[in-house]
Amino acid sequence: MIRQFVSGSKKWMTWFAIAAMLASGFLAVFSQWIIAVIEQSGYPAWFSLAFLTGCILLVGVGFTAYEVLVWLCFSLIGFVRIEPAPFDYLLLVVMAIGWARGKLELFNVRQNVLVLSGLWIFILANLVSMVGVAAQPASWRFMLITFYLLVLFLFVRLYGHDEKAIHILLAGYLVSATVNAVLVILGLLGLGFASSMVGWSIRGVGFFKDPNVFGAYMASAAMIAMDRIVHSKGRWYRIVGYGVLTFLLGFTAVYSLSRAVWVSLVLSIGVYAWMLAKEAPRSAVIVLSVLLALAITAVFFLQSSQMAAFVSAHMRLQDYDMARFGNQYQGLIAGLTQPLGVGPAGWPNAHSLYVKTLAEHGLLGLVSLGMVIVGSIWPLIRRVAVMDGSRRALSAQVLLAILIGQLVNSVVIDSIHWRHLWVLLGIAWAFSDGPVTKQGEENG
Template sequence: MNLQLTTPRAGTVSPPARGAARRAALLGLLAASGSVVFIEPAPYDLLAIAMFLGLGASGLRFPRELQWPVILLGLFVFANALAAALAPEPLQTLRSLSIRVYMPMTFLLIASLIASDPQRMLRALWAGYLLAAVLAVCWGTAEYLGLLPGELWQGGLRAKAGFKDPNVFGPFLVPAAIHTVRRLAGGRPRDLGLYLPLFLLLAFGILLSFSRGAWINFSLSLGLFGALSVLFARSQRQRLGWLAAAILLALLAAGTLAAAVSVDVIGARFYQRAVLAQRYDVAAGGRFDAQRKALEHIGSDPIGVGPGRSDEEFGLEPHNLYLHVPVESGWLGALGFFALLLLTGGRLLALLRRPPPELQAELGIVVACLSGVLVQSLFIDSTHWRHLWLLLAVAWGLIAACRRRPADRPILSEVTAAEPSSRYPDRAVRATAGHAGRGTGHSEKTR
């Protein structure tokens, strides 16, 4: 094989690199729009659909590693469409059905982008997500303090910011908070000065949601990420560093909580919410009653009541993802969706046995945050949560990238490998030539 290499001029960027940079910028913008969803379609939805169509038409590759997720999500979408068609009022299901069509589209889009260039895309995604989360906390704090006009955001109640429900606002902040912990692990002074205040701000926002599920989600995700970080530490010194950081963060979070609840308007609401079961959970016609009815209905209705119809059917939504999906999507929809969750968990656990060092922290974030949101889903329906689908997409983007990776070589996309350095273009050429000299196996595996 004849290989011709030309040295690019300093400061030039190849067309593939420019295309990858544009895709990363779009992904960051998509993540940054994720906290303004009180209107439908939300900006996130419109941008995701436009990106799916535009990038798909311009040559974005959908990795073959996503074959099984696509098949399982196809079952899920088909089952929802069937249940909608057989519902007493099919037109009433269109809103929920449309969401269950384009959420898998966003999954495929984000997973494909991450698989194409994991490190670049994840940097952009987390930058956008963190911006969205910080804006949401500022918005929610102003709302809680009664600083916003209008009836949509009333002061003194549970903060929801740009979301329709505090029970979505709080969990949305959790992945951003875990990301700040990951950045704090870098140990650089400038990271400490930036990400420690951001962590405390996000923890305060989770508190203001007054969502018991969000508190459980945050605690579990934080604990699991810390445990994984200690487990994967490369030295005893790193393990001790993580343990010290965990103790420090726990003390600071406890101090923030104590300071917040000492404010009368926050403390009264906190003590009201910090109980295991509210009256509306256990009352006749309440949450537990709706869950009992849903469980009884699942065994007698293999087709499902149709997307968005459980509230009408039982008087109250089951507030449980694992009941909500089979009730509305039927047995086939439950098979597709739950098989996807099980497959995702199995693949992630397999990766955790020998995580690639350069993506170890990212795997820790997605495992911890997915675990947190799926445990919280025992108490709430998260089928339409955009950040749940985003976390699943991050998981599968990493799975696809890691399955392409030779055991002795770091993950590096073709674009990144060929991208010249503006300061040292000759080094980029030598690196590219070195990879080519080893044969074409790596390039074939990344296609």
Template sequence: MSSIGTVDGGAFTAGSKGFGFAVLRSKTGRLLDILVGFWVFTGAMVFIEPSPYEVSFAAMLPVAILAGMGLYRSTFGLLAIMIGFIPFALIAVFQVRITPLDDALIFTAVTIFLLLTSYFIANYLAEDTTRRSRIVIGAYTAAAVVVSLIGTLAYLRLIPAADLFVLYGRAKGTFKDPNVFGPFLVLPAMFALQRVLLLKGRRALFAGMVYGILFVGVFASFSRAAWGHFAFSSIMVMGLVFWLEAAARDKVRIMIMSLLGLVMLGVALAGLLSIPAVSSLFEERAAGQSYDQGETGRFGRQGYAWDLALENPSGIGPKEFRNLRVSEDPHNSYVTVLLVYGWGGGFFYYLLIVLTLWRGFAALARPSPYRLIMIPLISTFVMLVGESAIIDTDHWRHYFLIAGMIWGISTAIRNDHRSGAPREQMVI
């Protein structure tokens, strides 16, 4: 690394070359890894605000500075998006008429904070990428497995205080809403699926168990969007691994494993549906929902929201829409960001999505040791982008975490010119 104001390998870092500072950096670097793992793990605990996720991130930032974490040129786009977004978002805050101003400010501050988390994780993963990716994905997977078990067991009424982890008869785990709980489980499930497809023996078996636990958790959320998200992300992971990473003999194995997996998931699903209460709720959720229809239904609200957004270039401010003709939000992030942050804020939000997708797919097109890390990330993010058209995702913590991870891995791919590495080392 280099001193401030100079460039080394695309990273800007601050510090001294003295022995004492080198020792401090080494120790704080190890502490930073621990704190990052803890921070990611707390992403599953959002039933209170501010959540442990916010508190642990604030505690982690000074350690990152002491550890001399690099800031990379190719992640500057994320910082520029955040800087460009802030003035428009603050202007929109002062458009509120009914919502208390302090509530509106807090809402916008959370959005800015989430953009900052994307920038942080992008730079964290851009250096020492494989080892740090294992820390992040390991912590995320542990959190997802724990919360999936809690949600599933609570749904089945097999643990004390089950009502704390269930909402409207659907598993929500340690989240406020089943519609956030379900999608949160998808990314670690995709990494587990990739391990099942490419590894053998105990590692593949353990990954299969993780995938199964997360599948059941997503099912118990009874979120139709999460069901589709899980299914299509799984298909995308299998397709990309088959096309980009599998050798000829691997392709035969992947096809066999995919068929066996479908049979096992079908058996698990049949077992769940044999429970009368589960079967009844499944039929209800699989059918059309009354709140999607009519002028004040989901799609009626979205039409009204688009009209309102076009009439208000500065936005109407956070939480204001629900105080107008209808009492619920539009449940469409693409119109919500225009209403809440104005046209300027909405533009930068759209820019974040477009650039993240572009960087993700551009990285897939280039042979690299880190492409195996990118495959589950882009497969999950693509579906999050689609899901955003039917639900508000602009405050989903894992959405911004995944976006930042894509920028970090794509930065590593740009900076490391190797075309490959032993698979055992790179499968996360």
């Protein structure tokens, strides 16, 4: 027995030594590459050392407190001025450590066949659409980004197998949104260091490159905070705290001055209130009160001298609106006449998720994307239908309302590369775990 133990220990130490040597070699090569890149960018030498030290510390955190690393990663999801963003790099570390530590739980394939089939067919449609097309570097880059976001979608599904995991994801999501909101407000007030948070002097953009994406992200975060008010269980300090946060996030979403965001936000709140009215009328009143307060503030703000001209002009169709609609019409024709599509990034400025998918990947691409979306939100629809109350990290009602708003927004905006949309779809897909029970049944 002792000999077996010693022999087993020697084998374990041998494999550990080999792994350590390989990891050290990789780290040495990676370090040299990073240092060269940083020095070429003009940063001082100490920055290289600080960066490498931070990477090592992050890996240590991942192996000792994985949930903290996940929270930190998703706290960076709203900081995407640079591509690839810090979130993207850290997510790769999170996924690798998650697999190593067994934090990603496999699911029943039979219960998820629609989404999985849609994923594989969508990947196939992307690859097939490259056939016969003079693929440019932009096409390969666009396709690889799409595949990366599908991996993000799958990671959220694998990690979000329980309520605690979804709490962690959403906590980071709200932290990122709150920081963006605060800095946009400071930029609105004229503080110099936050001026870059306001694009074109009047539109909130935060740490995003496009006000339309910023507004959609903030609108979804506002809805998540609103759901926390509804399910605060009467605790006044939670109601006040999340009430202020909801108003702050909702206001900055409006301040993006995106008409699509305005429509999607009002639609999401209205759908959420309608669903709540069936089971909790008092909660529906709270939601509608928040909507009314936000609408009054928004109207007052948008009538200010700085905004009045912009809002008045954008209440009418602009020349670029007609150009967008014309491009969408041509995209529909291209998608229907070219069965394989024109290839990734082959139809720029489509300003529609659905038109762009049809034009670039043909009917196969559009149908498979529809399978992924429908398969993801179907568990929410089932839970809402029976007024399920068994999961409170995020209610099925608010998540369904958010996704309805985001998907309507996508009619006029190309959202295929929105990180937050794939995260929300991944959380929705995770609702397929566990039985669907009517409210009150769990208590007998």
